[in-house]
Amino acid sequence: MLTSESGFPEWLPADRLVEQAFIDTIRQQFELYGFAPLETRAVEPVDVLLAKGETDKEIYVLSRLQADEDEPDEASLGLHFDLTVPFARFVTENQGRLTFPIRRYQIQKAWRGERPQAGRFREFYQADIDIIERGDLPITADLELIQALHDVVNALPVPRVRIHLNNRKLLEGFYRALGIEDIQETLRIADKLDKVGADGVRAMLIESGLGEAAADACLALSTIQSGDAATIRERVAALGQTHDLLDEGLAELAFVLEGVRTAHPDDIIADLSIARGLDYYTGTVVEGKFADIPDFPTVCSGGRYDNLAAGKGDEKLPGMGVSIGITRILSKVLAEGHLRASRRTPSCVLVALVDEETRQQSSAVAYALRQRGIPCEVYNTPDRFGKQIRYADRMGIPFVWFPGTDGADEVKDIRSGDQSPADPASWEPPAEDWHVRIEEVEP
């Protein structure tokens, strides 16, 4: 990765080929689940971006260099920091033209003005799927989206991702049963368990105004973690708190957990420490992390948001969605050297240029190959063949084509050195060489 402007990653072509392969795979998986594509504009009115309490979100605001001083403040537009808020806005605006339930996928960049760090960027790709329904969105949607999330991340050639599940209703009901008033603040602190540890969370909870008993209860709740729904139920019940919202959240969590685990028992657990920072979530919340890279931040996440989009009158437009951090995942697997593109260009064949007089002949070979879908390029200048082959070698182009007189062409596999007569109208490369492959590198 090149980082001439911190947080705004730029990739060399070889790495961009990997990124494109990721995007292709994700898109294919999303479409397998029947999500339809959507692209929203890069900007939203700032008040839309801020509407859901994201006041401390680092939003890039748009301004024109040539704006007149007496012009009305047009700093009303900002770059979106995720794809969920723009989607909810889009649905709110276009609900008359859309058929519910709306299942859409969206793979776009998002921008956040936070300080960059390992795995954290100011400009990055996200890949989202969401469902928004009119009136009531059943809990089965939560289950479906988490299954889809699991399938998509597992279709990518990346280290194993474990999905951590929780439910905001469960936490909020528990907190209310304890008489806690500042739910948001308590959620925020509880979310830090993996970062500051149990003692740290306990101290912060007490500092926020909780009594020692309440803080201990919150902590005990947060440390519950299991892949088994019955165990979760027992351990929550053992804490002795009762509240309708708690029961509702527990039932939803158990439903989703059991549903996903029937297919993938090892990759998903209920983890009551997951709270999520974004405060528009109202029920299911989910975070995915590399199972064996505990210090690396969340690579995918999502949740249920019942109040982000607004219907006409009293009608609700509840939604559920998940998001995959493409740039974050990519930066890690590339930095670790786990993956690489099989070559640095789509070209499968380099057609050599013998001299200027026969340039047309080389072009004709390339044309014939392209007619049959074989990506190729003609070398620029009639350098000696050693240079032309060296260029192919550096680019990872597997074949060099030598035009001959009277159709006596030859093609050379520069990996093996084998060279043999070939006809541009019929020769084709082995299937595995046709297009760039993404290769997993053994350490």
Place this chain on the structure above:
RNA sequence: GUGGCUAUAGCUCAAAGGUAGAGCGCUUGAUUGUGGCUCAAGAGGUUGUGGGUUCGAGCCCCACUAGCCACCCCA
């Protein structure tokens, strides 16, 4: 936004106040249209920017800029 660390060739890094260097990469040649290996030669630097201390600064001091790490927060 807060705190700490860093900045020398394209990359990774040396040079302990006294003439800026290595490895890799790049170019050329040995190789007469056929690469990789080897050997030889070569190109490439106002040491991030600006100021200061000193006979003398890549090195010490100050400011700025940028990068990295942690916090905040998060994909």
